[in-house]
Amino acid sequence: MKRLFINLFYLIAILINVSFASCTEKEQTEEPFIKVSKETFSFSNDESEALLYIQSNIDYSIASDKQWCSVTQQESTSTQTEKYQIKVSENNEVENRTATITINSSLQNLQIIVEQTAGHGLIVKEKSYQVKSQGGKFTVELSANGEYSYSIDNSWITETTDSKSRAMKDYTIDFNVSANHGQERIGNITFTLGNISETVTVTQEKGEAATVSGETPWDICASLGLGWNLGNQLDAHNNGIAEETAWGNQPTTQALFDQLAFTGFTSVRIPVTWLGHIGEAPSYTIDAEYLNRVAEVVGYAESAGLNAIINIHHDGADSNYWLNIKDAAKDETLNTSIKEQITAIWTQIANKFKDKGNFLVFESMNEIHDGGWGWGENLTDGGKQYAVLNEWNQVFVDAVRATGGNNTNRYLGVPGYVTNIDLTVEHFVLPKDIVNNRLMVAVHFYSPNEFTLNDEYSEWGHTGDSSKKPNWGDEEYLKSQLNRMKTKFIDNGIPAYIGEIGCVHRSNERSEAFRLYYLEYLCKAAKEYGMAPFYWDNGSASAGKECSGLFNHATGEILNNALEVIEVMKRGIFDNSESYTLEHVYENAPL
Structure with a gap:
């Protein structure tokens, strides 16, 4: 048994020696190496990462040549394999980018290419x-x-x-x-x-403000230039309450007024109905929020460099509301009460704007009449309604001047009866004023209304087909009306302006050509006779009766062929070349 144990001991020793010798021989014969798991990495523009594996039995170093690409060693589980994290930051550059990771060793140098696509550059x-x-x-x-x-x-x-x-x-x-x-x-x-x-x-940089200016009617007309009405906006009302969006337009913005200035208008008329925003007697306090909105819109005009006119508008419509001229002409007690309210209302409006410059004009009221549009009881009451309107205009002037500040010499607009030229020439009395040349007579001109407003006829003027145009109101009539204003007022040193003109959009090319001709002829005639015209724009983009929109009142977007319309009106007002005469416009009427 002892001999068997000894033999086993020697046998194990021999096997251990053989094994050791074999292992030593392997270590001495293995070649040095270095291998990588991947030679190219591609990343999107987002922050990303990936793993790189390196197998090697020799020492090496590793580094990236770009800051946006980092290499970080991770914990490894193998003696000959190392794990590295390659991480790229988000690429916000406008081009793709490339980094190189270099592995340096005594055996060889390896390069790993890292590519990253461009971000939203x-x-x-x-x-x-x-x-x-x-x-x-x-x-x-x-x-x-x-x-x-x-x-x-x-x-x-x-x-x-x-x-x-x-x-x-x-x-x-x-x-x-x-x-x-x-x-x-x-x-x-x-x-x-x-x-x-x-x-x-x-x-x-800061600029110069717009201003109405001049000591003669011609100078004042030139400073007003070409005007435009913000129609069916602040003048809109339903059930006795004025409301800006009541007649279909969205609230107006600075964008509209900037567009007006950009396309060539120099003045705007901002009709304002105050119904439903006036308190009880005797103070008749105007609702502050509503008055502030009016001031905001006036500010749009000021910022855009436009002259502006504000007024009392539909409060006197057809004698249905508090500016009731029909009943005031029959009842002096009522007339006195109305004059007190005019004083109260205009005192508040004037105080609100007393620090504004002369770009701002106050207009006492709009088309005041008894419901007959000039063909009612005013023709049979012995002139009582005309006299009442003259009184109201005087009350307006006195109320504004009493507030002081810039209102002392502000330009004021005062209308004739129903703003009709014939009735104004015959019955208007200019109010007394504490300053000279600051009152302007206001009239409107839509003649012939069957063509301009109602679209009952498609043509106008001396070249129009007699079956397609009204039997009155051609060029000679237009000139005679404006000449009446010139003779009565302009020639006597009294400024005047045409607060509303217009002609509705047509759905066919020929009718639209006559529309353009009418507006150019009217604007050229207005300038020659010394009055600035204001186009009525109600925001309607359709064609036909009462459709006179040039701009979207909220965005300033151009409607239909509005630029054509604006260009002919601008030519009538601003073209001062010798060859461009009223006769020239006449001779170039549609055929």
Whole structure:
């Protein structure tokens, strides 16, 4: 038994020696090596990570050549295999990018290529622009590698070019800045591509305010220029309550008034109905919220550099409301009460705006009549209604002047009966005033209304088909009416303006041609006879009766062929070339 144990001991020892010798021989004969699991990594533009495995029996170092690409060793479970995390940050650049991870060893150097696609790249070259008060164009240069968008936070900045985006492209986009007639102002254009935003700041210097000015009717007419009415807006009302959206228009905005100025209008008339916003006697307090909204809209005109006229509008409509001339002419007690209310209302309005400059005009009231539109009891009452209206206009002037401030010499508009030219010439009495040349007579002109308002006829003027036009109201009539105003007022140093003109949109080209001719002829004649015209725009985009919209009152969007309409009216008012005469317009009537 002892001999067997000894033999086993020697046998085990021999086996151990053989095994050791075999292992030592293997270590001495294994070649050095280094291997990688992957030679190229591709990532999207987002922050991402991946694992790299390195097998090696020799020492090495590892490093990335870009900061956005990091290499971090992880815990390994094998003696000859190391694990590394490759991590890339989000790529916000406009181009793809590449990093190289280098593995250095005594055996060889290996390179791992890391590629990352571009993010939503957006680079704006200049971040701020300075613009003169008179406005003008500026150009934004940018680079983008995708479909970008932009927004503008002020309506006085508008795009003038269409720029189509293509991958990795340099762009130039032109913007226009309207003239500034107020304090310095700042706007922003924000460009967006994916989750990247770049903001451009536009600063425009202070400008000169608009103003009605002049000591002669001709000067005052020129300062008013071409006017426009914000119709069916603040004058709208239902059930005895004025409400801005009552007749279909959405609340108006600064964008509209900037568009008006941009397209060439120089003055706006803002009719205001006060029904339902006036308190009880004797104070007749105007609702503050409503008065503030009127002031806000006046501010739109001021910011856009437009002259503005505000008034009392449908409170006197057809003698159905508190400005009831029909009953006032028969009842002196009622007339006295109405005059007290006129004083109270205009005192409050005038005080609200007493610090505003002469860009703002007050107009006492609108088309005052007894329901007969000039063909009612005014023709048979011995002139009582005309006399009452003259009294009301005087009360208005006195109330405004009494508030002081800039109201002391503010220009004021005073209408004749139903703003009819014939009745105004025959019966209007100019109120007494404490300053000279600050009262302007207000009339309206829609003749012939069968063509201009009701669309009963499609043609007008000397070239129109007699079967398609009214049997009255052609060019000679128009001139004779304006000449009556000139002879009675303008020639005697009394300024006047045509507070409403208009002609509805037509649905066919020929009818629209006569519409354009009518408006150009009327505007040219108004200028030659010394009066500024104001186009009535009710916001309607349709064609036919009472459809006279040029602009969307909320957005300023151009409706139909409004630019054509505006251009002919502008030509009538602003073209001073010797060859452009009223006769020239006449000779170019539609055939």
